[in-house]
Amino acid sequence: MQVLVFSSVTIGLLAVVSPTVPPTEHGAAPTAAIPPAATAVECKIKPVAGLAKSTVAIYPLIDDPVAFCIDEAGRFYFAESDRQERGIEDNRSSSWWLLDDIASQTVPDRLAMYEKWASKREGGMAYYSKYADRIARLADADGDGIFEQRTAFAGPFNEPLDGSGAGLLALDGDIFYTNIPNLWRMRDVDGDGVAEFKLKDSTGYGVRVALRGHDMHGLTLGYDGKIYWSIGDRGYHVTTSDGALLHDPRAGAVFRMNPDGSELELYYTGLRNPQELAFDNYGNLFTGDNNSDGGDKARIVYCMEGGETGWSMDYQTLEGANQRGPWNQEGIWHLRPDLAPHKVKDFSPLQPAWTLPPLDHVSSGPSGLVMYPGLGLPARYNDHFFLCDFLGGDSYSQVIAFAFEPVGAGFKVVDEHPFIENVLPTDVDFGYDGKMYVSDWGGGWESGEKGELYAVWDEALVHDARILETTALFRDGFAQLDSDELAALLAHADRRVRMRAQFALASRGGETTALLSDIARNASDRFARIHAIWALGQQANGVRGDRDPSAAVLELLDDRDAEIRAQAARMLGESRCVAASEKLAELCSDDNARVQAFAALALGKLGAQSALPAVISMLGQNGDRDPFLRHAGVQSLAWMNDRAKLGELAAEPVASIRMAVMLSMRKLRDPRLASFLNDPERVIRLEAARAINDIPMPALQPQLAASLARFTAHTDSTGTAEAPRMSHAFTREVWQLDRVGTAADLRSDANFSAKPTEVTELAVGAAPRNAGNKFLARISGTIEAPETGDYIFAIASDDDSILSVGTSDDRASLVELAHVDGYSEPTDFESQPNQRSKPVHLVKGQRYAIQALHAEGGGGDHCSIAWTLPSGGVEAPIGVAPVDRSEFPHMRRAIEACLAQGTIECAVLLCDFALTSANPPAMRIEALEALGVWMAPPPRNRVNGAFRVIDIGARDEALFKSVLARKLAPLAESADPLVRLTARDVATKYGVSLDPAVSLLAVGDEKLAASERVSSLRSLAGDSAGRLAPALVTALTSNAPELRAEARTMKLRANSNDALALLSEAALHGTTFERQRAMSDLATLGAAADAVLAQLVAQLVDGSLDASLRLDIVEAGQLRAEGQVHDALAQWMSSASSNPLARYETLTLEGGDAVAGKNVVLYHSSAVCLKCHNVQGNGGNAAPVLDGVATRGDAKFLLHSLVNPTETIAEGFANAGESAMPAMDTILTAREIRDVVAYLKTLK
Structure with a gap:
């Protein structure tokens, strides 16, 4: 009998693989005992009332702890990292390699990128190995509850591609360790606390840099005896032992394998940064997933096998009107009112059907996650999970408790509340001694030679005899118990005991099948029955005969307990019990949604095509109401892979069935899904467009481009009835x-x-x-x-x-x-x-x-x-016909397909779309912008940010310009000002004349916005009819500073004789905007401009220059390498204060651009202000809300809060110690700081 339960591989069979790494200069782990300094430290954490607490270890005993695990003997293993921003980098601080990173497909690609940009690092490639990750083992030798022994178990891990080491699991003497790009298995053979043997179970993880902390982590033991773990959106390119390729460079995922490394498979995908995984008592897998600092929220995710959450690493750097791409624009992260009725009341209208929705928004920085095993805490915490909320500082970070309640085939979060406060937690777990343990990073976001470990327990419960029994069982091992003793433990109060007893019974093969079958059928304890079912599932791999483990489970499909039916269905699918197909098909109409879901998934695993009608019926009855039940049906259809039947069902009259067929075809990459671009249901058309663009499916791109014709003036652009008009x-x-x-x-x-x-x-x-x-x-x-x-x-x-x-x-x-x-x-x-x-x-x-x-x-x-x-x-305004955004996802992708196809027919289609006034202005502008980059498309997909270089070799620019000349002229008189402006910008770029007479009139029309008048002026630059000259005269005498400034710049570019005089006059006597713009223009001239620049520098020196112009003249003067301007500015710089803060006060308190400053606050990829701050309901909660910040102090206060954040701690955050916010002068330019100050001054 082949048994699907694995103890650790015999040490003698292990391939010895020691990482070949250069010696580390920093962070070497000590091997001798360290005095227990924790005894002298007051325990800062604040658990819920009634619980005891203690400090168990502090630095240097524990150093930069990312994650930890506990072995059977009660020893703690810590994944420690000294390499954060010191070898493990982040695209926010290394933005210069962003395109290379987004293009990376394999781990060797990432190494090539490091080598390409090595000159950016101090010491070149050696930079990446200066610091190290490692595993440290801590032990409490004298049993006093405080650790005093530290051993360097493994390390250093400091190859350039390594890190972060962020996941650990102890199992039967082996230590599993996730450290990109490898999943390691290690063992201490001789008992000295150091791993002598190391094996790479698999490799190829982390093909991109993405964001720091988005690593491989989450190692946990599953209900089925398999090891599960997760990776953030750094992606993977992994070849399994049987030759299969697992590849996705853009998303985070969950994997599983047998403990011997076999049967590695992808379990769930589309995650952003699932730092930890945890199963509940019924084998349901959950994780906490981070937000992207773009107004979205951190999420609790139910990881249903085969599911997708919908995140892509490419979204992270999409800003502006398409911020975070479909993630934000289509509400992928939004909640559903049936799952979170206490937080939302309406469904997100654009949330894709191919994704599974989050259960709730909990925390802002989810890190470690664990489920209460069942002993040690008050009864109210039965079935509760505990989530680390890491926000960079103690006072606003915490450990959160919550539980789940079933909702259909999914769940909702209940009883969410703080469990431990005033802690900066990275990981949380329960010891076998009845205590909860929490690791603390020590402060801030980066490595810093700090760290603590705390314990929390209930003094009234910690001496429970069952806890002492649990400790002894794990210490002594389960193998020495006889089968009846193990059977009794299947009903133990501690889930970990139940699981190990299950695994031990399963490993004994046929001798325990009858015993397990009897327990599964007849035990009075529900958990004992469930664990017996799981154990039989572990035994059942390929086994049939007198002692077939599946036989007893088949009977349980008729059990009165719905959960038993569900678990039986799951096990029969996992064990590929074909004999169960008929009964499983019946369960697709069970009155319990969980039973239906597991039955459908089991049928898919069995490839039971004869049961396809039962799955289809279930999907039709569901009517798209329960997304988890729909997913089970869709995944089942995809696993069945009956392509002929799917083709027939594409014409099914029931929309929810067509949707399921469409989604199944997406999973199968079936090109027939293009037919759904013409489906009568909008939501199905959207899913087809999403699949073709997002996966992508290049062969279907022509059909997607052609579908834009649906939205031109010659067709019905919406297919929906007009909304009723309200009475205002x-x-x-x-x-x-x-x-x-x-x-x-x-x-x-x-x-x-x-x-x-x-x-x-x-x-x-x-x-x-x-x-x-x-x-x-x-x-x-x-x-x-x-x-x-x-x-x-x-x-x-x-x-x-x-x-x-x-x-x-x-x-x-x-x-x-x-x-x-x-x-x-x-x-x-x-x-x-x-x-x-x-x-x-x-x-x-x-x-x-x-x-x-x-x-x-x-x-x-x-x-x-x-x-x-x-x-x-x-x-906009209220009372006009509302802008219908429901087709935006389709329109965006069809526009992008036209750009990628690049045919003249597609160019005509884009023009016709822009000319159709019924289309939303935002999408008409999108089409015009696509025309604007026609001859030089960006390397990234404009919908989702994916790296996709478009070949333009066959494009005929002259023919393209002729299309623009024929089509764009009416847009110069569009009723929408932004459409007019964009059309003129496109025409100007390609030298195409729209209607020069209209543009000339627009330049002089004071009723128009200044931006439109500027665009009209620019469009006349190539006019051959002599209209530019009068337009410049009109602009120079207009009432709009922006228009006057643009006219001077155009004269400068045309080498006009009067340009210098005009710019000099503006620099000395214009409005603030004009003076700033003129200084910038004058700086590009040669010595002819020195006289006026020197005059302005002299005003700077004597203090008479307006404060709003100081930075501008300094920047202009710094472009001079010699001469009077250079010398005068150098003299001022030498006499000015050497205090950087004082210099910022001189240069940046006035004169900023508030709009530009807002863009920095909302979108700057390195500053990531909204990671912690919140503006108008968007952002994090780890720092003061910015709304009203201008009322808390003057411009100097605002500047200091940027450049020296620790100096100005806001009320409510004063106990945080040193601010986790970095000084912005290390990230932003002086001009950006000035703009941010200007923006903050508007937040009243």
């Missing part, structure tokens, strides 16, 4: 002033109590543009909610405005939600975070009061109110 009422009142209206005026009710100068009724929530100067206005009325759910309100205005919405239709219920400081562009509802509200819950059909107060000084003016509906549609 708006009135605009105006109070004319004899002075400039200001923001302060809006805060005084008295200003709106007099009789208005003018009253008009409005059809939509927007005032007429450019209506006058020096006035106050109020738009007020009521709005009707078209659907129930959470709305986001927004306001855009020039100048200041305040938006309020009521909780009813009574004006007395108005609550301020958003405001504009200064001004925004007419269609810009988000440049200032204060322009958008937090979610506001409205009820369909109910009316709510609304009010917008508006102050105008001079020049252009506008004021409009927008809202985003729960379904995702946007009305």
